[in-house]
Amino acid sequence: MSESYDYLFKFLVIGSAGAGKSCLLHQFIESKFKDSSSHTIGVEFGSKIVKVGGKSVKLQIWDTAGQERFRSVTRSYYRGAAGALLVYDITSRDSFNALSNWLRDARTLAGPNIVILLAGNKKDLDSKREVTFLEASKFAQENELIFLESSAKTGENVEESFLKCSKTILSKIETGELDPERIGSGIQYGDLKHLQNTTRRQPDCVCRAI
Numbered sequence: 001m002s003e004s005y006d007y008l009f010k011f012l013v014i015g016s017a018g019a020g021k022s023c024l025l026h027q028f029i030e031s032k033f034k035d036s037s038s039h040t041i042g043v044e045f046g047s048k049i050v051k052v053g054g055k056s057v058k059l060q061i062w063d064t065a066g067q068e069r070f071r072s073v074t075r076s077y078y079r080g081a082a083g084a085l086l087v088y089d090i091t092s093r094d095s096f097n098a099l100s101n102w103l104r105d106a107r108t109l110a111g112p113n114i115v116i117l118l119a120g121n122k123k124d125l126d127s128k129r130e131v132t133f134l135e136a137s138k139f140a141q142e143n144e145l146i147f148l149e150s151s152a153k154t155g156e157n158v159e160e161s162f163l164k165c166s167k168t169i170l171s172k173i174e175t176g177e178l179d180p181e182r183i184g185s186g187i188q189y190g191d192l193k194h195l196q197n198t199t200r201r202q203p204d205c206v207c208r209a210i
């Protein structure tokens with residue numbers, strides 16, 4: 001498979017232990033539910049190329065451990081992230097109450113421009129729900145987050161979460177709100193974009209070659 005892409009985005013998956021971060025990443029990459037998921041130790045990694053708004057984007061995703069004892073390790077991965085999935089479990093009020101702390105860390109350590117999607121995971125366990133859709137969407141609105149409820153088990157809204165977040169980053173690049181050339185932006189040009197920029201800068205050469 002070709003490894004060509006227009007952009008590379010550095011992504012984080014953050015949130016309390018057991019919220020389903022590793023399962024979301026596994027479902028996104030493998031299209032399967034990882035039933036026997038154990039706690040992440042430190043940080044795990046995955047990547048996938050997606051098509052967003054006519055562009056190929058490689059997502060470089062860091063799945064961080066939610067357990068407090070790994071916090072100093074995981075914090076060191078926040079720097080220069082362009083996007084994040086901030087995950088809570090709709091059946092756990094504690095995971096929802098912890099969101100403000102996760103958010104503060106993300107915006108302080110990754111930077112104020114990081115695009116964050118709030119994912120209310122385990123949507124399939126609606127009968128055990130402790131957090132309503134309404135209060136979570138209110139929290140999202142107050143904190144300038146994109147919001148979706150997802151299920152790593154059924155796959156509902158998993159790909160959509162990563163795509164929605166990527167689409168927002170892409171549109172911020174297009175409007176100039178995000179600058180891929182800024183060091184620590186969490187965005188890099190890929191081969192395809194490089195090629196486009198080169199040909200755009202040297203139109204004479206291209207015309208003559210044709």
Ligand SMILES: Nc1nc2c(ncn2[C@@H]2O[C@H](COP(=O)(O)OP(=O)(O)OP(=O)(O)O)[C@@H](O)[C@H]2O)c(=O)[nH]1
Binds near residue numbers: 036066121123
């Ligand atoms: N029913 C249901 N269970 C889920 C879902 N996502 C994850 N789980 C279960 O929740 C548990 C925790 O999932 P993980 O993905 O390991 O959670 P995590 O957020 O990565 O946890 P840490 O690595 O400790 O930070 C596992 O038993 C999963 O099988 C979901 O969408 N629905």
